[in-house]
Amino acid sequence: MAQVSAELQRELISVAHELADAAREATLAHFRAPDLTADTKETERFDPVTIADRQSELRMREILARRRPDDAILGEEMGQQAGSSGLTWVLDPVDGTRSFLAGTPTWGVLISVADDSGPLYGLIDQPYIGERFEGGFGIARMAGPHWTRPLRTRAPRPLAEALILSTFPEVGTPEEGAAFHRLAKQCRLTRYGTDCYAYALLAAGHIDLVVEAGLQAYDVQAPIAVIEAAGGVVTDWTGAPAHQGGRVLAAANPGIHAAALVVLAG
Template sequence: MTEEPDAEFLFALCDAAAAQTLPRFRTGTDVDNKIKGAFDPVTEADRAAERAVIERIQARYPDHAILGEEYGARGEGRLRWVIDPIDGTRSFISGIPLWGTLIGFTVDGHARAGIMSQPYIGERFWADASGAYCDGPGGRRPMTTRDTQDLDEAILFTTAPELMGGDLADRFSALSSAVRLTRYGADCYAFALLAAGQVDLCVETGLQPYDIVALIPMIEKAGGVITTWDGGRAEEGGSVLAAATPELHERALRVFNG
């Protein structure tokens, strides 16, 4: 049987990341740009947090493969960790506590466990073999998605509408017009809130595996559905739609894909 990480190890990894991110949050940390001609920020907090997580994974699971946003891929095999040390770096450098550390675990490319940690607020959303849970100021509770089935009752999130260029803008506008409320800018936090029963739909495009792998198990184990826009598995990223219920997922895809 494959040894899968338990919650305590996921927490230990997030503690290691938080030891690097929190001291640098709202301190005017230096920002580098990864893309010439655009703005894709990275900070020493991103790099230091990823190094800390990698060190602890390698100490416990030296044979596991790792994919991180800042340091790329290392190792091969059926078991792989996928890390985004700060998902939402733009929020991080703006002092907005909507960023999170994402750590996911896959077996044969299928997401099996994952955690999203927001250490400044003190919230963790995670899923392991036992289910999906949230830790926060109110204590620990199991996560269950809302039973929203109709678009006109749904809350929709996307990071930024300007990312939906070309015909995607019209398709997103159609979906946004069909729902009760559309909000922007929460990055990974929106997906975690979907699993926790606060949000009904999340639509994103241009995702990388490290943006989404950690979030897949918690949404699925909480009762939601998350796929690419063509209905496939979402572990490789790309264009992704998450919904609180299968019925809502089907209706949102139908509107979004025309």
């Protein structure tokens, strides 16, 4: 990991919040609109993209072109843009577009800045609720309409007392789904459909595990930064780094992470 000066850290944090503010405005202009429609990015399944996704990413890229023109960008909707600084902004303009279409406030905007080693700092922003979770550069906190408080993950407890979340009940392939449900059966409570908000809840100390598969880098890099800053652990299902996506295991602490890894491995 490259050394990042205190001055640069302050600048990157400022830019990230400006991006999140712009994305809030762009997404809320369309959330719960009665005439909202979606295209699909795939033919075999419904993989929606809306005007909110596109406008949110476009607004963020415009800000980066002005404030950080030498940084690279990886965005879900507009792909990769090369840079020369060694830093990459990883953007998911609407994580949870299906939830966005359904009007449920579990979608979010994911923003992180990374070097070759992975994410350095990240934001999980839920515009409709008005909650923002941030982690990295010595920061772990959330701010919302009710309070601003530090983020801290849950202390270790047995799997039999754990709360586990995932976006889709099938999780991924049949093999991946079988591994997830093997783990879920050992937990106290399983919930689905929370998209990136599940990772925010883990960082805030409300749940113990998030397990997913088939993810992309823009799905996970901001959550990794936030959760690790709050004391949690995020890896793939073998314990290796997960910042490129794939199978992701996010855990509140090393103890429950180790227990979940054993079950996922069968």
